[in-house]
Amino acid sequence: MTVNNGYLKVVPLENISLKGGLLGNKNRLVRKEVIPYLWKALNNQLPGTDPSNAIENIRIAAGEAEGEFIGMVFQDSDVAKWLEAVSYQLTTNPDQELERLADSVIALIEKAQQPDGYLNTYYIIKEPDKKWTNLAECHELYCAGHMMEAAVAYYQATGKRKLLDVMLSFADLIAEKFGTEENKINGYPGHQEIELALIKLYRITEDEKYRDLAKYFIDQRGKKPSYFKLEWEARGWTSHWPDQDKISELDYFQAHKPVQQQNAATGHAVRAMYMYSGMADLALETGDEILIQACQRLWDNVTRKKMYITGGIGSSGHLESFTVDYDLPNDTAYAETCAAIGLVFFAQRMFHLQPGAEYIDIMERALYNGVLSGISEDGQKFFYVNPLEVLPEVCENRNDHKHVKPTRQKWFGCACCPPNIARLLASIGEYIYSYNEESIYVNLYTESTVDVRIKGEDITIKQETDYPWKGKVNLKIVTNKEVEFTLVLRIPGWCRKAELEVNGGQIDISDLEDNGYIYIDKNWGNGDQVNLKISMPVEKVYSNPQIRENIGKVAIQRGPVVYCLEEADNGSNLASIYLPVDTELKPEFRDDFLGGVTTISGKAVKIDKDNWSTDLYSTENYQYRSIKITAVPYFAWNNRKNGEMLVWLNKMD
C-alpha cells in the first residue's frame, strides 16, 4: 500500500474479509453461482440463449480452433470482466481449480496476442487490416482497458505476471501508436474504459508512461476537428452499426468538447461514468484542480438532475443515454445496470478526492438499488435495464418499451452487465473502507473485518451489523499496541438520528461531525469498541417537482433500500393504489423470504374499479377502498412470478 499524496485510498481486497450480511452474501453468490454460470455462458453452454462464443473467439485467434468470430465487436471484454471477477475472488478465497481455469484462459490470451503486442479477437480474426480504423465504434481500446484491469487484478490476486506482461506489452504498443505527434494516431476511445485501466497499470508499475497515456486519452477527447469525424471520413463514411448514426452526435461519446469544459452529463451513460471515473483517477494521481472541478460539475449534474431514486442513470433506451435535466420516466427507464455500477466507481473516486457524505450516499443508493437489482436471488438471471414501473403487457406490446424486459433474463446478446456486476460484487470489499496516513474511514456498514497498517502498526477492525436491515453497528479494534488515529464513521444522509458509544460511553456526535462523517480521534487500544446506532425508520420520499413523472407520488425507503410493490403481493393495477402520507408503515425482517429481506407493510387505498362503468371518461370521481400493501426491496423484485412492479406510488395528502 503506497500512499502518493493526501487523498484517501482504497483498502486492498486482500485486507478485507467479508462474512455474511447482504453484501457478504452477494459476494458469496458471485463466487458460488455467478462465476461458474458466466463460465458456461462464455463457453456457449447456456441452453436457450444466443452463444456468447467469447472463449472460442480467443481460441480461434490463438490458432487453437478454426471458425468465425461470433458476437459483439467487444466480446473479449466479457472474458476480461470474468477474469477480473475471478481474480477478486481468488484474492480472498483461494481456489486451485478456478485458478487453473483462469490460467488456461490466460495462456490462450497470450497465444492470441500478436507479435507486436496487439490483442483483440475481433480484429485478429475478422478484420486484421482494419485495426485502429474505427475507434469511435469498435471498442478496441475499451476491450484493452478491461483486459488491463483483469491483468492487474490477477497479478494482485496470484502474483502471476503472465497476463500483466501481455497487457503491459499491449499498453506499450498503444503508447507507441497513440499521441498528439504527427506520426501517431491522434484518436481516443469511442467507449471509455482504458483511462482508468491505465491508471491501474501506473499504480502497479509506477511507470509514468501509463499515467501519461491515460492523460493523453482524457485531454485529447473532444478537441476540434473531431477525430471521430476524421476517421469516419477516412473510412469512407462506413459504420459498424449502420442503423445508428452515432458519430454525428459527438455528445453521445462525451466527445463534443474537451472534458475540462463539460458541465452536463450527456450521451451513453456507461461511457460517461467510466470517463468521469478515469478523470477522477487521473486527478487522484495529479491533483489537477481543473479536472477535479469538471468532475464535480458532472457529478452534480448527474446526481442532482439525472438520477433515479434507485441510483439508476441514463434514462433513455435510445443509445442507452442521458437526456435532459429532470427527465426521468419510470416505465421506459433504461437505467442500465452497468451505468449504476459506473456511478459506484465514480462516487468512490470523488469521495477519495474530497471526502464528504454525498458521494458515499449516492454510492450506497446505487449499490443497494440500481446495481443489486441487476442480479437475481439465484445469481443466474439478470436485468440489463432497470425500470421503476413495469406493466408486463405494455412492455411486451409497446415499441417504446421494447428495451424494458418484465422478466429477468438468462443472458443477453450484448452481455456487458452480468460480468460487470460479478466484478463489482467480487470486489465489494474495496468499497467498505478508505484510509489515509492517519485515518480509517468506514463508508459502508456490513459484516466485515479490515486490516490496515496505520503509523507502522497493523490494526484490525471487526465490524458486526445487520445493516441494511438494522441500524446497529459494532466496531471492535484489534491491535498489539495503542495507536492514535482517527476512526471516521459515515452518518448516512438519509439518517436523521444517530447515537454513538465509545467503550460504553455515550458521545455527542454533533461535536465530531463534519460533512456527514464523525471523526473520532483517539489512542485506540486492543478491545476498544464503538457502537453506532443509526435510526432507520420507514421513510416516505418525495421527488423534486421538476421530475414531472413523480409529481403527486411517493416512494418508500428504509435505510439505503428503496422499496417497490409487486403484483405477487399486492394484486394487479398497482397504478391505482394510493399511499396516504400519514399511513403507518411497518418493517418486518423475513429470513425465509427473497433470500432474507425486510418487507414493509401498511394500509393504503385503491381505486375501486368495480365502481366504475365501462366508460373511458366520466364526471364521477373515483371511489376508494382500503387495502393492505406489502413492499419488497426494489433490488429483489421479479424473483418470483412475473407481474407488475411499481416504485413511485400515488400519494394521498
Next chain:
Amino acid sequence: MTVNNGYLKVVPLENISLKGGLLGNKNRLVRKEVIPYLWKALNNQLPGTDPSNAIENIRIAAGEAEGEFIGMVFQDSDVAKWLEAVSYQLTTNPDQELERLADSVIALIEKAQQPDGYLNTYYIIKEPDKKWTNLAECHELYCAGHMMEAAVAYYQATGKRKLLDVMLSFADLIAEKFGTEENKINGYPGHQEIELALIKLYRITEDEKYRDLAKYFIDQRGKKPSYFKLEWEARGWTSHWPDQDKISELDYFQAHKPVQQQNAATGHAVRAMYMYSGMADLALETGDEILIQACQRLWDNVTRKKMYITGGIGSSGHLESFTVDYDLPNDTAYAETCAAIGLVFFAQRMFHLQPGAEYIDIMERALYNGVLSGISEDGQKFFYVNPLEVLPEVCENRNDHKHVKPTRQKWFGCACCPPNIARLLASIGEYIYSYNEESIYVNLYTESTVDVRIKGEDITIKQETDYPWKGKVNLKIVTNKEVEFTLVLRIPGWCRKAELEVNGGQIDISDLEDNGYIYIDKNWGNGDQVNLKISMPVEKVYSNPQIRENIGKVAIQRGPVVYCLEEADNGSNLASIYLPVDTELKPEFRDDFLGGVTTISGKAVKIDKDNWSTDLYSTENYQYRSIKITAVPYFAWNNRKNGEMLVWLNKMD
C-alpha cells in the same frame, strides 16, 4: 336522394347551407385558406418545405413533363383529397376559377391514365412492370379509392363526368384483375380505403359490380394463407420500406383474420378506421348482420378501451398504431389527425346503421377535439400527431418523443393529414343531419340550414345557435304545407339537463327520449319553432382507472370541447399544477381570442418549486401556492408561441 332500405341516410351537401358558427367558420377557412394553401403545397410552392411534387408527378405520368417521380408511393392521394375538398366547396360555393383549376388537374389525370384504365403515377413513372406486386405496402388500391371518392364528389358538385369516367374505367380494370378466381389476383389493399370508395361508386351508378368488389375486398381480407405473405415471397422478400417489417405482423393491416371474426382494434389506426367504415358502408347496403356485429365489437373496443378524451386514437407512434387496451400515454400519444377523421367516418356510418347517441357523442368528441386540433387558426399549419401533454424540451430531445412536434408544421413529407382535414371540413355539412323516410335527425348543433324532402314535401329547417360555446338551439321549420314527420334531436351524452320548447310550450323530454335522442312526432307547419336548451356547465372529467397515465388526474370539458392549459397563459411546469376538485371554473366567451373561443378560468394550486432544495429526493412533502389558471380549447392550442401544453391536470380531492 335514393333510399334503399330502412337505414338512416346522409343529407347531401347540396341541401345544407352553413353560415357562421365554429363549424361554419372552419368550413369557410378551408375554402378561403386551406384549399389555396394545399394547391401551393402540391405544386412545390411552399418555401422551406420538402416539395410534394404531387401535381408534377401527374404531369410526368401524362407525358406533359419530364422528370422523376418524387414523394411517397401514395403521393397521388394528396391530389385526390384536394380534388375531393374542392368538390365539396364547389357544391355549396360555386367558384369558376377554382373549378377551372380542378378541371385542368382532371384533364391531366385523364391523360395520365393508361389505355387499360390503370392510374397511379408512382407505378406509371417508376416501376411500370411492378404493378399489383406489392399490395401490402404500395397503396395502389388506396390511391385508387381516394381518386374514386374525388370523382364521385366532383361529379356530384359539377355534374361533370370526366373524372368519374376515368375512375369507373379504373374500377372496371380492378374488378377484372381482382377476385377469388384462379386467374385473378386474390389480394386486397394494404391500406384500406377503396372499400368505402367503391360503395360510393355503387351508390352513384347503382352498378352492383362495385358493391360486390367492395365486398370481395372486405371478405377476402385475413384469409389463410395470407395473400400479403404470398406476394412477399413472390417478390423475393423485398420490401418497399426495408426498415420496417410490417408484413410479418398482419394485425398491422387488420389482415390477421377475417374481418367478421375481429374483436379488437389492431394495427395502423387510419387503416382500421377506413376498413371499419367500409364494413359499415357495405352493411348499410346489404344489412349483413354478421358484419354489423363485427362493426359494433370493433366500435366498442375502440371507444371503450383505446380512445383519448380528445377522440384521438392509435396511441403509438411506432407504425401509427393501436396498442393494448387502456394504454393511452399522453406525452407520446400519436393520435393522428387522420385517425380521428376516420373515427368521424366510422361513427356516422354506425349511427346510420343503428341510431343511438353514443355514436354521435364520439363523433362530436373526435371532431371538436382530435380533428380540429390538426389545423391552425390561420389554416396554414398542421398537426399530424396530437399529444395531450407537451414539454417542448422533451419532445426535442427524447427519441421516443420524436414523432411529437411541439409546433404546428407547415407541411409533412407524408402529407396525408392536411388534405384529409380539408375534405372533412369541406363536407362537414353532411354530418349535421341524417334522415329517413319519416324522420329528420339533428345530430350536430351548429348554425345551418337544411333542405329535405320528406313524404313528398320539401321542408327547410333553419338552425340558429352559438354551439359549442352556448347550449341554446333554435330550429325553425319552413314548409309550404303541414307534414307529419319526426324531428329527432340529439341530447349529447355529456348533457345532464336539457329543456325543450315546441312553439313556446315546454315539453317534458323524458317521455320522448330514447337512446340519447328525443323524438318529436308532429304535424309540422311553416314557422313552427323548437327551442332546445342544453345545459353546458364546465365539467371536471375523470378517467377510467385502468388508464394508468390518468390516475389522479382531471380534465376540463365544457359541452363537447375538451380544454387544455398552455404555457402562454399559465407559465411553465404545468405538470406541477393541481386542480382542486371543488374549485369553481368559469367560462368566458372571448370573441377576439384564438378566433373566438370560450376560455375557462379558476383557482388552482401549484407546487412551490422555490421551497424545494436542489435535491432530487427528500422526505419533505411539497408546499403549494395558490394560482389562477386559464384553459383554452384543446383544438386551439399552439396558435400562439410555443410552449408546454397539458390536458390532464393533477387533481386535488
